[in-house]
Every structure is written in C-alpha cells, then in structure tokens.
Amino acid sequence: EAGVVQSPRYKIIEKKQPVAFWCNPISGHNTLYWYRQNLGQGPELLIRYENEEAVDDSQLPKDRFSAERLKGVDSTLKIQPAELGDSAVYLCASSGGRARETQYFGPGTRLLVL
C-alpha cells in the first residue's frame, strides 16, 4: 500500500514569492491534515479536512495561507506571499478506516524562504 505522497520535497524561494505544496493521501483515507513543523519543534496543525470540507482551519493564517481539497482526495496548500518566518517543514498526514485515530505522515516539504 502506498503511503502519503508529497511534492516537492524541497523548495527554496525568495520572500514575497508564492509557493504551493501538494499531497496525495493514502487511498481510502477521508481525513487529511496539514501540519507545519518549525526547526526543533513538534508539528502543529494548520488545517484538517473531512473529505472536501475543511473542518478545522483555526490555526491557518488566512491572510497568506490557503488550502483546497476539491475532490476529497489530494490537496494543495499555498502560501502567497511567503515570509521569512514561513521557513519550515510542511507535513501532510491522512487517517481513515477502522483505526481512524492513527495519522500516517508523508515525508514533508522543506521550505526555505530567503
């Protein structure tokens, strides 16, 4: 069974530029999460989807961050414009099925904003 797929793995951009990250969850998983992991910290939730509905986006900085999961499968997280403080690892996770409390993580996208 394929795991959570993310791309790109690394991204370097200049501040004020836009950037987008893509995630494909494990097949059949209805719940998709985007987390941000700052250096030396644990992941923090940005947004959670149930199918195509964003059910928890309370920690998403909505002035510059947006996300979508149009068909309830893969998802895109966008930052526009990026700031220096956005440098972090962006992790996607999914859960579903009988053990829906277990989140499976992708390898992450490491973003560096210069």
Place this chain on the structure above:
Amino acid sequence: AQSVTQLGSHVSVSEGALVLLRCNYSSSVPPYLFWYVQYPNQGLQLLLKYTTGATLVKGINGFEAEFKKSETSFHLTKPSAHMSDAAEYFCAVGAPGGNEKLTFGTGTRLTIIP
C-alpha cells in the same frame, strides 16, 4: 485543551543500554497517546499508540510504553539500544474516538553512543 511535555530535548545512551524517553500529558478528556519517530529528512513514523484497554503497549523495533493515568505519563522504553534507534522521538496526544488533531511535544533527540 491538551498539551504534551517531553522531558529532555536530548538523550544519549550507550549501545545495548536501556532507552527511556519521558512524556507527560495534559488532557481534559481520556486521551489517546502516540509515539512517533522521525529520521533525518523524513516524515513521522508511528511507533506505538494507546487508545483503550491494556496500559502497556508494544510497538515496532522493540519499543514499548506504559500509560499511567495517575501520573499522566506515557514514557517510551526499549531494553537494549541499537545504533539504528538514533532519531527524533515525538510524543503526541489526541482526543478519543477520533481523527481530530494531534498535539505534539517538542521532541527528544536520541543519540546512541557506540
């Protein structure tokens, strides 16, 4: 509200020695508890989880953890450390029944001394 405290941001043990990584949690509801491991430039991999039932849970790679409600703890142990155990370990707490967000600790970096 939920929170996790991991005591010791860095732990070093000799190869073959006992590994003990400490985790204390705070939760207003019966918690689901998780340990994840993160190798360099990779996502998080589930080691083990506690949801209900037996309080001593066994995970992959010889790790186990014990849920102690009276101490609000979920410490991770392994009887004999191996060089391949060197990684970052994260304790996380979630709400029961669900697929809601996980709240992570700040992580413990485990170093194995040959």
